[in-house]
Amino acid sequence: DSGVTQTPKHLITATGQRVTLRCSPRSGDLSVYWYQQSLDQGLQFLIQYYNGEERAKGNILERFSAQQFPDLHSELNLSSLELGDSALYFCASSDPRDYTFGSGTRLTVV
């Protein structure tokens, strides 16, 4: 157990729908990161939050948004879903020493 908890583990939804992925960081970590992993793109950085504030943005689509709450858990919201959004979505958290990843949410858009 890495200490980073992601729910749900699997999600199947239809095109055009909206889903929310949840992440609880390792205890004490203030930074949360979201990554998308698809077969042909590797691990792509989406967005980082640090202690409730957005810190950095990567290749995140406008249809996607995220937030980090006062208890430090984070949610990634994906809307107007397309077939190409099917992927593994990972959350990671970090302290000044290292990063640790959750086991991911597998999203399938049908």
Add this chain to the structure above:
Amino acid sequence: GENVEQHPSTLSVQEGDSAVIKCTYSDSASNYFPWYKQELGKGPQLIIDIRSNVGEKKDQRIAVTLNKTAKHFSLHITETQPEDSAVYFCAASRGGGGSQGNLIFGKGTKLSVKP
């Protein structure tokens, strides 16, 4: 922006042989270089990391070397075993101020160790 290139994309070795995976990075401000192992259906797991003030680090059969001048770092696995078979990712980030920067990943190397 930062770019990390990783080679080779696939690597097949015989059990007991060594495996070497190489990465280059573009951002000279990067100061943290971890390596992750990802098994099927699981999240990336940190296997070793190195910071910019160190040239080499070793942990049992795994070692990492860093050449800051060339912006190049490598993973070395000796005496490979079938359970080493997985996808390996290198990454780079800037740190500091109590917050790590985001990790930029290479595209991964699929390592197969044949018994």
